[in-house]
Amino acid sequence: MKLSLFSLTAVVALSVLLTPASISALPAPSNGVVSFNNHRVVRINVRNEAELKALTDNQDSLGFDYFTHEKVIGAHIDIRIPPQSFSKFQALKLDYSTLVENLQTVLDQEKHENDQYQQVYAAADTWFQGYHSYADHQSWLSTQIANNPGKASKISAGKSFQSRDQAGIKIGSGPNHVVFHGTQHAREWISTMVVEYLIDQLLKGTDSRVAGYLQKYTFHIIPIMNPDGFVITQTSDRMHRKNAQSNGGCLGTDTNRNWGFKWNTGGSSSNPCADDYMGPSAFSSPEATNIAAYLRSLPKVVSYIDFHSYSQLWMVPYGYTGTRPGTYTYMNGLAQKAAAALRAVNGVSFTTGDIYNTIYPASGSSTDYAYSIGVTAPFAVELRDTGRYGFSLPAAQILPSGTETWAAFAAILDNIQV
Ligand SMILES: [Zn+2]
DSSP states (O other): OOOOOOOHHHHHHHHSOOOOHHHHHHHOOTTTSSSOOOOOEEEEEEOSHHHHHHHHHHTTTTOOOESSSSOSSTTTEEEOOOOOGGGHHHTTTOOOEEEEEOOOHHHHHHHHHHHHHHHHHHOOOOOGSHHHHHHHHEEEHHHHHSTTTTTTEEEEEEOOOSSSEEEEEEEESSEEEEEEEEETTTTTTHHHHHHHHHHHHHHHOOOOTTHHHHHEEEEEEEESSSSHHHHHHTTTTTTOOSOOEETEEEEEGGGGSSSSSSSSSSSSOOOOOSTTTOSSSOSSSSSHHHHHHHHHHHOOOEEEEEEEEESEEEEEEEESSSSSTTTTTHHHHHHHHHHHHHHHHHOOOEEEEEHHHHHHHOOOOOHHHHHTTTTEEEEEEEEOOSSSTTTSSSGGHHHHHHHHHHHOOOOHHOOOOO
8 A cells, every 4th residue: 555645844844954863863752752653664665776775875864763674675674764754755766555654553552452451450360461561570470480489480691781680480490491581672572471471381381291391491581681671662662672771872782683693794783873783892782691691501502582573483593694504404493393383373374494584684693692602493583463563462462472382382392302
């Protein structure tokens, strides 16, 4: 669907006054919460090299926020466009369709649903029927640990930049370690909920295989890998992706471009205002550094999963190169089993493959790092959906996302070679 023409004399005049940095940083609203009123989310079909260059050349000056990062010809790229940049975007004459006409209306609906949910929360076990505050996630995790003595214990990978705990839970007693987390990217809220659903299943699910899993594996699970960024998405900027380290006037390092393996070798930005900013040096972010150290501290990590959203992908290394690693067939075989098990639950399709060829080149990512230190089956997962709601996946999809991801996770546990 093509957009109707967007007449914006006043906004065009305003955009002349705005520097690129001030567009990227977004205007500070009076109530301290960034408004996305009239921000559009569009999907661009990149037809040739010139169009790719036009996008790249204008991404900073027009304040594009990349929701997906596949920057190659033939790709579909989703971006958020501030209203003051829209006429200039139209002048680029790209082939695009509109996913969201006004992002703020989607966010208002999300907030409305969450507010409604809060009213019924106290009455029943409705944790997976809504999204939650950072404080509530902390208390939920503490409750799980307190309710399962001898089975679960508290872990922490360390402190975030703003000294929040990268808190988690350890479940099971097996010799083979499995580590996974959600919310490395702050705005990807479904990843927090799905990781917590997997915790819930390991602790009290009805799956008859669980007892075997807890003897074979020890699970180390951190629902919120990037707590500072998560708090930003709940207090000031729902679309924040990065951590909270200030870099030259723009907020945050993309921690998933900051890990210390093949850092700064493509698919990341040196511009502190870019949403895939790699940071000034490898492991400059405490969040990535801490998780890496935690992984290295374990004797035998047979799987690591970094849960993201959105795009419905179950991916394996590498992200930094299109050359497949030696054990690609083993890893992608597990990903294919996961995707098949996932699809069998609710009919949702996930694509598998290596990061570089399946989604986009990305260096300094968690999954590549995990593979580099000997984790035999590391995955980067992009959960629901494919762009209809994007990062604001309706709360009604939390449980179905949880049940299907549990099936995928179990398929991996059933088939992993230890
Ligand atoms: Zn992500």
